[in-house]
Amino acid sequence: MKQSVEERKRAYDAVCKNVLADRYILANILKECVEEFQAETIDYIAAQCIQGTPEISTTPLRADEEELLKLDGLNTESSSLTEGIVYYDIRFRAVLPRSEKKIKLIINVEAQDNFTPGYSLLKRAMYYCCRMISSQYGTVFSHADYNSIEKVYSIWICTHPSKAWEYTITKYAMQETNLQGKVQAAKEEYDLIVPVMVCLGKQHYKKLQGLLRLLNIVLLHTSGEHRDEVEKELREQFHVKAMPNIGKGVAEMCNLSEGIYRDGVEDGTEQGKEESAKDMVLSLLNENMPLDFIMRVTKLPAERVREIAAPHGYAI
Numbered sequence: 392m393k394q395s396v397e398e399r400k401r402a403y404d405a406v407c408k409n410v411l412a413d414r415y416i417l418a419n420i421l422k423e424c425v426e427e428f429q430a431e432t433i434d435y436i437a438a439q440c441i442q443g444t445p446e447i448s449t450t451p452l453r454a455d456e457e458e459l460l461k462l463d464g465l466n467t468e469s470s471s472l473t474e475g476i477v478y479y480d481i482r483f484r485a486v487l488p489r490s491e492k493k494i495k496l497i498i499n500v501e502a503q504d505n506f507t508p509g510y511s512l513l514k515r516a517m518y519y520c521c522r523m524i525s526s527q528y529g530t531v532f533s534h535a536d537y538n539s540i541e542k543v544y545s546i547w548i549c550t551h552p553s554k555a556w557e558y559t560i561t562k563y564a565m566q567e568t569n570l571q572g573k574v575q576a577a578k579e580e581y582d583l584i585v586p587v588m589v590c591l592g593k594q595h596y597k598k599l600q601g602l603l604r605l606l607n608i609v610l611l612h613t614s615g616e617h618r619d620e621v622e623k624e625l626r627e628q629f630h631v632k633a634m635p636n637i638g639k640g641v642a643e644m645c646n647l648s649e650g651i652y653r654d655g656v657e658d659g660t661e662q663g664k665e666e667s668a669k670d671m672v673l674s675l676l677n678e679n680m681p682l683d684f685i686m687r688v689t690k691l692p693a694e695r696v697r698e699i700a701a702p703h704g705y706a707i
Contacts, residue, residue: 405447407502410609411548412445412481415631420500421485423602424546424560424587427496431488433630442495445483479519494579497523499545502610506552506590513563516586519545524583542579546587550610557592558603593681605629672699682707 410416418436421428428436481500486493499519503512523543532539549556563586567576589602596607608621625631668689675685685696700707 404502407610408447408480411500411502412447413631414441414445415629416605416609417441417445417481417483417498417500419602419605419629420546420548420589421498424562424589425485425496425498425544425585427487428485435488436485437630440485440488442484442486445481446479447481482523495541497527497541497543499523499543501545501547502550503547504550506549506556512547512549513586513588516545516547516588517563517584520584520586540583542583542585544585544587546589548606548610549588549590552590552592556588556590558594558599559588559590560602561588561590563587669699672696673703676700676703676705676707 411420414437415433418428418433418441421436421440422431422433423429428440431440479499480502483498485496485498487496501516501519506512520543523545524540527540531541552559565581565584567578567581589606591603591607591611593611594607596604596611599607605625608625668691671689672685672691675689682693682696685691686693689696691699697707
């Protein structure tokens with residue numbers, strides 16, 4: 392039975408999360424986005440710092456149930472009696488490296504392809520951080536044991552940001568500012584909430600470096616070209632171990648992504664092939680998709696794609 396566009400989108404989202412939840416992909420994200428791990432190797436972070444198996448938002452859990460509040464663990468969704476359920480894409484704990492005191496960090500990684508959903512993604516990231524702090528009551532600490540609160544990071548991987556945000560990694564954090572007098576609190580007393588925005592773009596991965604290059608390979612590299620070369624780079628430069636699983640996930644994302652857009656074209660054909668194709672081209676351009684991908688999905692020649700794009704200010 393043919394999958395609907397919505398079913399394909401849900402499947403794409405699930406595969407994307409599974410790829411990002413790989414320990415060595417997460418280790419690369421931690422090394423570049425989380426200051427506590429910047430001096431460590433990818434292998435050390437993956438083997439010694441990331442605890443347990445990262446949890447992906449597939450199993451519903453109700454945090455308002457009394458028995459769950461007593462568990463010293465993580466819920467893949469967080470809810471209360473008065474607010475709707477919030478689903479986390481990936482959540483896991485990590486311990487600080489080479490520390491006598493095993494202070495834990497709670498890390499949340501979100502995959503986001505819609506950069507302008509009608510609200511500020513940065514404010515949503517801040518909200519997620521606050522929820523991860525408040526949900527620690529009854530699990531990490533209770534009563535007035537506020538010293539046990541664990542620092543949280545919410546890291547957002549944005550695959551199709553606006554032009555101004557492309558190829559940027561930006562951290563937001565609390566800081567101390569003396570308004571009168573001069574005192575200095577210990578940083579760990581207030582440095583508890585850190586949203587991080589990681590924004591990709593449509594450039595070929597070979598033009599990028601570091602984490603942006605890695606994420607472009609595993610999330611946006613849209614064909615099987617140079618597969619051996621890509622897998623070698625993932626192993627040697629980024630220390631990714633489970634190549635069959637990563638390769639399968641990337642291939643699935645590519646197929647599902649093309650299927651989502653191709654179905655959109657086919658559905659639109661019934662109402663007018665030309666208008667449907669035009670709308671699809673503009674939609675793909677708005678998401679910063681490359682020319683070869685647009686041609687493959689819409690089955691239009693490059694000349695026609697450029698004709699559609701030009702009046703709207705797209706240069707491809």
